[in-house]
Amino acid sequence: MVHVAAECGSVARWSNNRMEALMIALAINILWLLIGAIILAGVLWLVIYGIKKFVVDIPERIEQGIWFIVLILIVIAALSMLATGNIHGPTISVH
Secondary structure, three states: OHHHHHHHHHHHHHHHHHHHHHHHHHHHHHHHHHHHHHHHHHHHHHHHHHHHHHHOOOOHHHHHHHHHHHHHHHHHHHHHHHHHOOOOOOOOOOO
16 A cells, blocks of 8 residues: 555655646746747837838828737737647647
8 A cells, every 4th residue: 555655655656746847848938928929019010110210101000900919919819829728839840
């Protein structure tokens, strides 16, 4: 009986260690998503600024629509990462 209890304890310990590793990996991937979102927002802001400054003035409503679409895409990416458990993100395989 002691041997069975020891095995159950090791399984629980393995499960807790695996869960901690998954949570750490998820936190790292969320940070990468935030870094990507910040970079995307910066590049988009520069493009909008350049168009407004040198080409043509963009109406405020259009600019808000662009930012809203970017926000929706970021939220979809975060929710799909959490819902599917795909914490490693997309992979590219070359055959």
